[in-house]
Amino acid sequence: MWILHLLPDSLLELIVNAVLILGIVLTLLSFFVLNRILRLIPGLANYHTVIQVVSVLILAAGLYFKGGYVTEMMWREEVAKVQAELDKAKAKAAEVVVQIEEKVVFRDRVIKEKGQTIIQYVDREVVKKEEIVRYIENCPVPTEIINLHNEATILNDAAKGKK
């Protein structure tokens, strides 16, 4: 039925209905009318069965096409419905993405600002306190402690297989 996609709906419907109607008409004629007429004509009487078979074949083809057409239309309708729902979901998702982006950027800015405020406070106020100045002068943090701190910052390297 994939080939049905290539034809316009109206043309497709016309062809399908034409074949079906032709099949019905020919079948009715061949079974109820033509047999009586052909019997009267000596040379054509033998063709009666052939005409009946051809009529039934056209009717079968018409029914098959009609079934295919109805199914095709049903599928197209279903696909259009799902596509519309997907488009709606896509638009909604885009809105949500913007909202999340704004929220993440805002929180990032607040986190950075708070961090900077603390560092500025250390530089501006903490280093001026006499007790702390004395501590800084007399108790520098040993290199071993610094190295351990630095090692802790790259703990994830072990998980990545770097170390």
Place this chain on the structure above:
Amino acid sequence: MKKLVLLSCILIVGCAKPVPVTMDFPLAPASLLKKCEELKQIEPRAGGVPITELLKTVVENYTLYHECANKVEGWSEWYESMKKIYGEVKK
């Protein structure tokens, strides 16, 4: 008989139906696509490092951690939202 088999195959082709519904993978917010920064280290010195420098580096690293945690929360929220939105689409 061979012709009948061939005819059946041709008729069965009628059932092979491509589904023309397309769905793109939902986009994620750009800020979530950035990697988390590496934590800051302290340059060791011969005479030791002032405690305030250690404190400042720790604060910077806490800041980086919270930024990264913010990203993870963003991913989680994005996933839940997309799951809900696309889950509502008729299957």
